Amino acid sequence: MSVTIKDVAKRAGVSPSTVSRVLSNHPRISHATSEKVRAIMQDMGYHPNIMAKSLVSKTTQSLGVILPKPAEELFLNTFFMELIRGIVAQANRSGYDVVLSSGSSEQEEVDAVSRLVYGGRIDGAILLYSRKNDPVVDFLSRNQFPAVLVGRSEQHSNMITVDTDNIQAAADATRHLIQMGHRRIGFVSGPPELVVSVDRMEGFKRALQEAGLEYRKDWIVEGEFLQESGYRAMSFFMNLPERPTALVVVDDMVSFGILRGLYELGYRVPEDVAIVSFNNIALSELSTPPLTSIDIGIYHLGYTASQALIQSIQDKNKVDETIHYQRHIVPHRLVLRESSMFSPSAPMSPPTL
Secondary structure, eight states, rough: OOOHHHHHHHHHOOHHHHHHHHHOTTTTSSSSHHHHHHHHHHHTTTTOOOHHHHHHHSSOSEEEOOOSSOOOHHHTTTHHHHHHHHHHHHHHTOOOEEEEOOOSSSSHHHHHHHHHHHOOOOEEEEEOOOBBOHHHHHHHHHHHEEEEEOOSSSSTTTOOOEEEHHHHHHHHHHHHHHHHOOEEEEEEETTTTTTHHHHHHHHHHHHHHHOOOOOOOGGEEOOOOOOOHHHHHHHHHHHHHOSEEEEEEEEHHHHHHHHHHHHHHHHTTTTTTTTESSSGGGGGSOOOOOOOOEEHHHHHHHHHHHHHHHHHHHHHSSSSSTTOOEEOOOOOEEOOOOGGGGOSOOOOOOOOO
16 A cells, blocks of 8 residues: 555654645745655655646646757767756756757757647756757747746847856957967857857957957858867868968867867877867866867756756746846856967978878
8 A cells, every 4th residue: 555645744743734845845844844754755655646746736846958959969969968967966956857858850849849838747948059040949938938048049038048158268268379379260160050159159259359360261160069070170171271270169079070180180289280179078188188178167057057947937926927037157267288288380281291
């Protein structure tokens, strides 16, 4: 016979309503009472009926995480795994489960999100990316559904966002290379439809302009956040008649592809090409050479996004038309390593093979 909430209440010497409040993390329940009741629940093997609770409270205690790519491609970049780790850590700490959803096209993503929302399967949603004219953001905003965007929204002023100051971060990365003596600096960007790509390009341009350096379109390459994009970018740069001596790269995984391409062609980093990258994932200090990278606090981005969403769900004043725009900025820092620590003294020339 299964243990009921009344059984737990009787054993704890409290009312069933007190046990219910403990389960919902009610602020008026003392820490001592909460600890006592939870210990008895564990001892008796009591597990709340989530479906029944959901029908009464009209909540699911679940957050939806909307992935930007099909899972098999997404998880090739450890950035997203670390981001999700932060989301799950805060969600679990607050008593929420996490539901992952994705689609291979924008329409499939909208369809997946609509099933979660209209089916009452989640209390709020976290988007792991920010696109221009994003139909998923439009859908969530139109339905006034609690949502947090990891990134910056260009289309909805009432969207809660958690972001890095990507313009400033890219400017910092570029200024470092300028301070090291580089005057021919290229940029390896992400997909142009992503706001993060736009912002980092803007920061790159600003730093060049401040230093009186030329912005050259032939030194700009766009691609996906994958190693293969970096490898292809390197092939492009090496075929130019005049090549940059340094690169700002939008993502560490892309930088790994660049390192592989340079190694195969016989070029040295940082002596022939210096590199500053983004995200500072764990592997960046283990590469050859170790990557100088902008640490954007990936785990904290996810943790803060989860925290902000749960707060908006629990605060009824923030799920109606009076929602105010909130932008949470996670600080960044430049982590210096070997890939950029070289001052060029002469134009780069092909290696002797």
